[in-house]
Amino acid sequence: MVSKKMLDLGTKRSVIRDIFEYGSKLAKEIGAENVLDFSLGNPSTPAPREVANTIRYMVEELSPREYNSYTSSAGDTDTRLAVAKNLNQRFSTDYNEQNIFMTCGAAASLNIIFKAIIESGDEIIVNIPYFPEYKVFIEGQGGKPVFAKCSENLYLDIDEIESKINENTKAVLINSPNNPSGVIYPKENLEALAELLKQKQKEYSHPIFLISDEPYRELVFTNEKPEFLPNIYDNTLVAYSWSKSLSLPGERIGYILVPNKVKDHGEVFAAVGGAARVLGYVCAPSMFQYVIKNCVDAQPNIEVYRTNRNILFESLPKIGYTVANPGGAFYLFIKSPSDDGNEFCERAKKYHMLLVPGEGFGMKEYVRLSFCVDTKKIEKSIDVFKKLMDEYKL
Numbered sequence: 001m002v003s004k005k006m007l008d009l010g011t012k013r014s015v016i017r018d019i020f021e022y023g024s025k026l027a028k029e030i031g032a033e034n035v036l037d038f039s040l041g042n043p044s045t046p047a048p049r050e051v052a053n054t055i056r057y058m059v060e061e062l063s064p065r066e067y068n069s070y071t072s073s074a075g076d077t078d079t080r081l082a083v084a085k086n087l088n089q090r091f092s093t094d095y096n097e098q099n100i101f102m103t104c105g106a107a108a109s110l111n112i113i114f115k116a117i118i119e120s121g122d123e124i125i126v127n128i129p130y131f132p133e134y135k136v137f138i139e140g141q142g143g144k145p146v147f148a149k150c151s152e153n154l155y156l157d158i159d160e161i162e163s164k165i166n167e168n169t170k171a172v173l174i175n176s177p178n179n180p181s182g183v184i185y186p187k188e189n190l191e192a193l194a195e196l197l198k199q200k201q202k203e204y205s206h207p208i209f210l211i212s213d214e215p216y217r218e219l220v221f222t223n224e225k226p227e228f229l230p231n232i233y234d235n236t237l238v239a240y241s242w243s244k245s246l247s248l249p250g251e252r253i254g255y256i257l258v259p260n261k262v263k264d265h266g267e268v269f270a271a272v273g274g275a276a277r278v279l280g281y282v283c284a285p286s287m288f289q290y291v292i293k294n295c296v297d298a299q300p301n302i303e304v305y306r307t308n309r310n311i312l313f314e315s316l317p318k319i320g321y322t323v324a325n326p327g328g329a330f331y332l333f334i335k336s337p338s339d340d341g342n343e344f345c346e347r348a349k350k351y352h353m354l355l356v357p358g359e360g361f362g363m364k365e366y367v368r369l370s371f372c373v374d375t376k377k378i379e380k381s382i383d384v385f386k387k388l389m390d391e392y393k394l
């Protein structure tokens with residue numbers, strides 16, 4: 001009756017969603033204030049004031065046709081120009097509207113990119129730890145994900161990536177600041193990757209794309225700067241979203257950047273358009289394209305995340321936990337004292353603390369904590385982490 005593959009995807013829910021549902025049920029039983037639900041990456045800070053102001057102006061002052069109509073499939077030209085200008089100011093580039101394709105968020109950006117570039121037999125290298133949906137997206141668009149282990153400090157392991165590249169490699173996908181680790185890959189690490197890819201493009205006589213998934217680009221807590229990949233490697237495609245930076249995850253708005261330096265830029269941009277068409281996107285939501293046109297320079301409010309990050313990153317190692325250094329995003333990746341993340345998550349449930357096992361991110365020994373929550377809950381969690389550590393010492 002139906003596609004077995006789709007049935008599987010629709011019935012086997014994502015682990016993160018399952019835990020979130022469990023948390024919602026528990027909240028009804030014992031009160032939301034008593035559940036330390038750190039499962040979902042749902043921004044807890046409101047969108048910047050400019051967003052509400054723009055929406056108010058839009059609906060009160062403009063005619064609905066100006067914000068409810070179809071835009072061109074790549075997006076409203078002025079919006080794309082505003083995005084290009086913002087990038088040009090920050091990264092000394094010279095983009096225009098022909099480099100920007102507006103999308104329904106990063107998930108759409110990635111699916112469109114994969115659909116646009118993947119041909120039968122193509123492989124996409126995914127760096128561990130990784131956002132679990134990557135596997136769904138790549139396989140869904142007919143590609144084969146090939147997973148590359150990371151180095152000990154959770155950076156890219158260049159030798160490992162090299163060992164995975166072959167003539168079928170179409171792209172390497174990276175995500176920095178990273179979900180689930182919060183790690184920001186350093187410049188030298190990315191330059192080494194770029195060198196490797198240049199060499200491999202020559203060896204196999206075809207382009208290898210670097211796909212940079214960067215919904216957390218603006219959420220940075222340290223002096224580390226997420227590098228702008230197109231300035232390091234020519235064949236870079238960027239998948240961006242305002243879900244996290246402007247706290248708009250439900251509004252579905254993002255873009256794909258196809259720089260002119262990408263080989264056969266015009267063809268790649270056209271294939272992106274073809275892929276969006278096949279996937280039925282038509283155009284990104286026009287109301288939120290209007291919002292982005294007016295709010296692209298708005299600054300995210302990351303102070304709560306920073307406070308939460310600092311509390312956790314100072315307290316947990318003192319209790320004895322090994323954690324990755326979260327330079328950005330809003331996740332802490334914690335090594336289970338038993339080296340078994342699933343077991344640790346089960347134990348934490350006893351204290352009504354909900355974490356996500358690392359297995360789905362490709363690292364079974366870890367768990368992920370989303371700290372985009374009230375600081376009170378983060379403070380409460382420290383005691384629970386102490387109790388849990390004590391259990392392992394018994």
Ligand code: PLP
Pocket residue numbers: 041104105106107108131175179213215240241242243249254
């Ligand atoms: N990529 C990463 C690394 C993410 O963490 C997420 C969402 O959590 C996405 C992509 C999808 O983001 P969007 O809501 O913009 O589709």
